[in-house]
Amino acid sequence: MINLKQILAKAEELFLSYGIKSITMDDFATRMGMSKRTLYQYVSDKDELVCKTMKNHLEQERKAVLEISKRNDNAIDEIFEIGKHVLVHLRKMNPSTIYDLQKYHPDGWKIFVEHKNTFIYSCILNNIRKGIKQGLYRGDFNPDFIAKFYSARTELVVSQEVFPFQKYSVQEVYAEYLKYHVRAIASGKGLKYLEKQKLI
16 A cells, blocks of 8 residues: 655655656656556645655755764764765756746745755754864854855755756755855864865
């Protein structure tokens, strides 16, 4: 018996691989081996499927990131391990997925924006505070401002207007963005650590 968890896992796989617009509810039902009527017992339409898939994906991301934070005492190691985790997902993602979400499924996009403005912001703020305490980041800036700058700029990483997918890969942009962020706030001690670990 197929359950909602399996449906959302399959939806995430297909949306990441092919984009959202290209997968119709007929396609999805066929790939799940169920009738559309059965599918509609779980979700009322494609918008709801996208929103539930996004919520499920972000919940898994929250768990993974919190686990990474828990096992890393060093702030720089923590931020780069989170970055590696994010890059794994970006490598699987069709470039059109984010564009489709933003253009055709605004409710799903709002879920992402809320995640960015709350969870990503709080993770970066905690990482900055940890790094300052460890002497790896400078202490001459407002951590709240920098965390807000970071979370706000994550939309630029996936912006078609700023970084068109035909010219830039999302993975390349994100990797540079992360290095830019850490290098900008690193102390002398932090820069030495980055060079020693070959992180920049």
